[in-house]
Amino acid sequence: MEIVILPDAAEVGRVAASVIADVVARKPDGVIGLATGSSPLAIYEELSRRADAGELNFSRTRGFALDEYVGLPFDHPESYHAVIDRTVTRPLGLDPALVSVPDGLADDIPAACAAYEAAIAAAGGIDVQILGIGANGHIGFNEPTSSLSSRTRIKTLTPKTRADNARFFDSAEAVPTHCVTQGLGTILDAKRLVLVAQGSGKAEAVAAAVEGPLSASCPASVLQLHEHATVIVDEAAASRLHNADYYRYTWANKPEWQKY
Template sequence: MEVIILPDAVDVGRFAAAKVAAIVARKPSAVIGLATGSSPRGIYADLRRRVDAREISFSRARGFALDEYVGIPLDHPESYASVIAREVVEPLGFDPANVRVPDGRAADLDVAAAEFEAAIAAAGGVDLQILGIGANGHLGFNEPTSSFASRTRIKTLAQLTRQDNARFFDSLDDVPTHCMTQGLGTILDAREVVLVAQGPAKADAIAAAVEGPLSAFVPASALQLHAHATVVVDEESAANLTLADYYRYTLAHKPSGPRHTFAPALPASAQLW
């Protein structure tokens, strides 16, 4: 796992966007795992800038969303199908036919979950999975105690998650109680993953995920098992990392090479020690 600490949220978005852009430039039909929530918005904003500058195009790229609520209409503004369409597909110019969100409205949710897994496999797997992290350490909607081997399935949302997401709804009662989410096993199958976090509310979860023991109680700790995982955080989300100085030193002394060419230049304000 590579841990990148950057001064602020804008730098976090730019750094992670550079990884997405590099993959899409190399492979225009790349399969991108798409996350919702506030964390990846800086990534999408920087990618939009690159699209507008004609540096990259998502017209042939494919996308799979991480998760979806169960129990709200598809056209609800906070369904993840709506959010992905509004915040990712339209601004970045994906072909809507190439982007799939788990179907939380299906008559048979188990069948829909299995079909979603099959669609990822048929696409050749995910090239790069974008991830945020919940304050309780969840990935997608894999709440604490989710199996590291789990696949796309129905989950019950934790109360903390419902409270955190209530800001997107009129009231806590309006927040769905269930969801369909890619499993941790599904996420670990992506060829590369990049997790972004900003702000003090994520500091505990980041420390537990990066430096704590492997534990289903901290679902994001599953990323320790991934061979090509990058965690990109701002100073506030990095606040509880014991080895922060080591991560800064590593970044400042990064050897050059094909795997490292995606990294943009460090901002002048980056704190290296």
């Protein structure tokens, strides 16, 4: 696992965007795993800037969202169908037909989950998966005690996650209680993982994921099993890391041929 500690959130977004841009430049028809929430927004803003400048072309790139609320209409502004369209698909110039989001309105949720897994496999798998991390260590909506080998499925959101997401809704009660999420096993299948975190509120979760034991109690710790996972954080989110000086040293001395 590579840990990159940067001065601020803007730099986190820029460096993470460079990882995604490198994948797209090498494979224009590649597949990106798309996360929602506040953490990856700086990535999408930087990628949009590069697309507008003609540095990148996303017209052939496929996208698969990590998750979706159950029971929220697709046209609800906080459904991830709407959020992905608003923050990723349109700004980056992706073809909407090539962007998929789990179906939280399906009559048969297990069948819809199986179909989503099949669609990812049919696309050749995810080349680079963007991830954020919840304060309780969740990635996607894989809450603590999620199976480390889990696949796309329905999950019950914890009260903590619902409270954290209440800022996007009129009230905490308006946040759905369930979601459909890619599983931890699904996430591990991606060829490259890029997790970003900003702010002191994520410091404990980042430390548990990076330096704690591999445990379902911190779902993000599953990144320790991946052969090519990069964790990019600002100083505040890195404040609980015991080996922070070593991570800064390895980044400062990374061979030029090895970047990104």
